[in-house]
Amino acid sequence: xxxxxxxxxxxxIMAAVAFGFVAVTMAxxxxxxxxxxxxxxxxxxxxxxxxxxxxxxxxxxKYFLIAILFVLFDVEVIFxxxxxxxxxxxxxxxxIEMLVFIGILLAGYLYIIKxxxxxxx
Amino acid sequence: xxxxxxxxxxALSVFSGLMVVLSRKAVHSVLYLVFCFFTIAGHYxxxxxxxxxxxxxxxxxxxxxxxxxxxxxxxxxxxAAEAQKTPWIKISAVILSGLMLLVLVASVKGAEELSAAxxxxxxxxxxxxxxxxxxxxxxxxxxxxxxxxxxxxxxxxMGRKEPQPQNE
Amino acid sequence: xxxxxxxxxxxxxxxxxxxxxxMKLGKDISNSSFLKMSNALLLINFIIxxxxxxxxxxxxxxxxxNELMALQKNMLNGGLLLISLSSSRWLNNHIHLPEFFMLIVxxxxxxxxxxxxxxxxxxxxxxxxxxxxxxALCSFDLDKRxxxxxxxxxxxxxxxxxGILLMGISLVYGVTGTLAFTEMSSLIASxxxxxxxxxxxxxxxxxxxxxxxxxxWTADVYEGSPVAVTSYLSVISKGAMVFxxxxxxxxxxxxxxxxxxQLIYIGAVLSMTIGNLFAMRQQNIKRFLAFSxxxxxxxxxxxxxxxxxxxAASATFFILVYVFSNMAAFAVAGIVSSAIGRETIDDYKGxxxxxxxxxxxxxxxxxxxxxxxxxxxxxxxFFLLSxxxxxxxxxxxxxxxxxxxxxxxxxxxxxxxxxxxxxxxPIGSVNLSFNERxxxxxxxxxxxxxxxxxxxxxxxxxxxxxxxxxxPF
Numbered sequence: 185x186x187x188x189x190x191x192x193x194x195x196x197i198m199a200a201v202a203f204g205f206v207a208v209t210m211a212x213x214x215x216x217x218x219x220x221x222x223x224x225x226x227x228x229x230x231x232x233x234x235x236x237x238x239x240x241x242x243x244x245x246k247y248f249l250i251a252i253l254f255v256l257f258d259v260e261v262i263f264x265x266x267x268x269x270x271x272x273x274x275x276x277x278x279x280i281e282m283l284v285f286i287g288i289l290l291a292g293y294l295y296i297i298k299x300x301x302x303x304x305x
Numbered sequence: 306x307x308x309x310x311x312x313x314x315x316a317l318s319v320f321s322g323l324m325v326v327l328s329r330k331a332v333h334s335v336l337y338l339v340f341c342f343f344t345i346a347g348h349y350x351x352x353x354x355x356x357x358x359x360x361x362x363x364x365x366x367x368x369x370x371x372x373x374x375x376x377x378x379x380x381x382x383x384x385a386a387e388a389q390k391t392p393w394i395k396i397s398a399v400i401l402s403g404l405m406l407l408v409l410v411a412s413v414k415g416a417e418e419l420s421a422a423x424x425x426x427x428x429x430x431x432x433x434x435x436x437x438x439x440x441x442x443x444x445x446x447x448x449x450x451x452x453x454x455x456x457x458x459x460x461x462x463m464g465r466k467e468p469q470p471q472n473e
Numbered sequence: 474x475x476x477x478x479x480x481x482x483x484x485x486x487x488x489x490x491x492x493x494x495x496m497k498l499g500k501d502i503s504n505s506s507f508l509k510m511s512n513a514l515l516l517i518n519f520i521i522x523x524x525x526x527x528x529x530x531x532x533x534x535x536x537x538x539n540e541l542m543a544l545q546k547n548m549l550n551g552g553l554l555l556i557s558l559s560s561s562r563w564l565n566n567h568i569h570l571p572e573f574f575m576l577i578v579x580x581x582x583x584x585x586x587x588x589x590x591x592x593x594x595x596x597x598x599x600x601x602x603x604x605x606x607x608x609a610l611c612s613f614d615l616d617k618r619x620x621x622x623x624x625x626x627x628x629x630x631x632x633x634x635x636g637i638l639l640m641g642i643s644l645v646y647g648v649t650g651t652l653a654f655t656e657m658s659s660l661i662a663s664x665x666x667x668x669x670x671x672x673x674x675x676x677x678x679x680x681x682x683x684x685x686x687x688x689x690w691t692a693d694v695y696e697g698s699p700v701a702v703t704s705y706l707s708v709i710s711k712g713a714m715v716f717x718x719x720x721x722x723x724x725x726x727x728x729x730x731x732x733x734x735q736l737i738y739i740g741a742v743l744s745m746t747i748g749n750l751f752a753m754r755q756q757n758i759k760r761f762l763a764f765s766x767x768x769x770x771x772x773x774x775x776x777x778x779x780x781x782x783x784x785a786a787s788a789t790f791f792i793l794v795y796v797f798s799n800m801a802a803f804a805v806a807g808i809v810s811s812a813i814g815r816e817t818i819d820d821y822k823g824x825x826x827x828x829x830x831x832x833x834x835x836x837x838x839x840x841x842x843x844x845x846x847x848x849x850x851x852x853x854x855f856f857l858l859s860x861x862x863x864x865x866x867x868x869x870x871x872x873x874x875x876x877x878x879x880x881x882x883x884x885x886x887x888x889x890x891x892x893x894x895x896x897x898x899p900i901g902s903v904n905l906s907f908n909e910r911x912x913x914x915x916x917x918x919x920x921x922x923x924x925x926x927x928x929x930x931x932x933x934x935x936x937x938x939x940x941x942x943x944x945p946f
Contacts, residue, residue, distance in 0.1 A: 247375055248376070249461070249465060251372050251375050252372065252456075253460065254368060255372060256457055258363065258368045259364060259453060260453060262360050262364060263446065263449070266439075267435060267438075269431050269432050270436055281439055281446070284447060285450045288447075288450040288451060288454050288491075291454065292454040292494075293457075295457065295461070295498065296457060299465060301465050409669070412666045412668070441535075442535075442594070444535045445535070448598045448599065449598065451487065451490075452601055454490075455576060455606040456606075458494075458572060458579070458606070459609030462613075462615075
């Protein structure tokens, strides 16, 4: 199961294509598209509401709480990859081990629900 | 070929790391940090640690950096100009970190070879990590769930106001 | 799975943690009945801790336990019970009561794993488990700005300390190629890189123990946190750190005693002196106790520097004494703070007139902290200093003795304020609840009993000797 850096060549090519596509599209719109500059056109929102401040102003901590919880569960899910790959070899023992892991986190999840941390008043 | 890629990646990660510190705008710092994380994930791939690379991209470059952005957006950076530092603080910081670097370099140089640890080249593959994680490293694995649980409780506690403060 | 008995302390706490969460998930329970239940559970947990302790290793020898560790864990369990009892007034009025128990049990669980760890990875994870909930606990008075500040400072400084510790751990791993303590001790050689790694590890420990050059967070965090959390920080968290420090130091880094001795020597002298000098100037009683605890860490380090079984035993015994003494002092401060809301030392002038019982308690606790016989503190310090003297460094012992005299001055200053000074607006008399009274009486009994009867010290010394002979180092 030894893999060399060359095995990642397809991924490198794909990454290059992805970045390249973005770069080419952006360059192309710049070069090909017509440019009309007027005050209205350069406004942040064109919907008619005048923008009040710049983008840097403090916003609700609720977003942050959700983001933190997301990170925590993200880390949890990460551990499922190696478990899933080894599911057959792990057998019942591996299953129970994962069950304990998930069970403890499930308690946390229920707690979060109970506290209403995911509610968006 | 491998060596060329290594030097390229290293140069990129050092450059982006420096830019994280040197950028004047916080959001730029974050973006450079994301880039830095990607180059580090590249290093992991070179070491044949694909699982670590994937985790690094998903958790660090993905999730943690979102948190960083949120923190920056929560701080009111308009008002808070850069804190005034006296030259003395700057000078002493430079001297101290220079000394730290000197000690680190000197002590690493003194050690002839790092390692009793012969790198096992295929340990970083997802399958092998899974094997060892659910066997030898079971205790740390279960500890992580408790750690995440307590972090959840702490985060909810601090991040959330009670709907109606009840006085008992 | 008969091995699970080895994990008894940890499993019990995990069960407690889950029970607290389930209790929160169920019907809403009033604070007072929740408090009753959790006190009962903590008591059960404390009692079971004494039975069926064995020694052995688990999880590919990442986890180890022995009689000494069981004893240390029992001490910490008891400390947690005392905190819960003595701060029942504050807890009763807090809307987040269940969370308090969840978090505090989680940190204690982290400390247990830390004590029992036999591997740097487990050690590090356990340390984080011990620290992260603590930061949340520090900012537990959510409506107080100071408390949030304390939580913030706690998490920042411990993140920094963890970073340094991690760097040390990775260097050690680089040098030895293993994370297991058992294998590490035979692979450690004193080249420059290992010395550097050791210094980084020491710095990480010193942060958590608030040894002097790394103590800057202590006073602010102690002052801002609720009193229950402050006493937890200063007694239990510090105690657990001392236990881990001695076992890691004496077992893993045995080949590097000389380097370690220098570090501990410097840390001890600085902590004692600076802790004492700053303690003299404090007006807030929590800040005062913070600096006095820094000074106490200096004394503990003096004992540890002896590098002998007696050193480890005296440090463990001192923590036992410290649990009782500091807990009694914090109990009084906490009761006064939550009943009356006053925290400065000047407020304690004329305290004896209104609260004779509490004044005596505080006086005995302070005597014990100062090390005046017949309180337990005297023997605690005596054993520490004699263990330190075994190395023959009399400069260190002289400095320690001088510092004991300095500390007498400021401990007695409070006693004088309580008993002799007059105050036009003394603290009103406080009615003690059953829980508070029980906690205080246990503390005082502990101080006096271990001051006149040397049984506890011998038990500890015996289990230290046994523990060090069992583990294959």
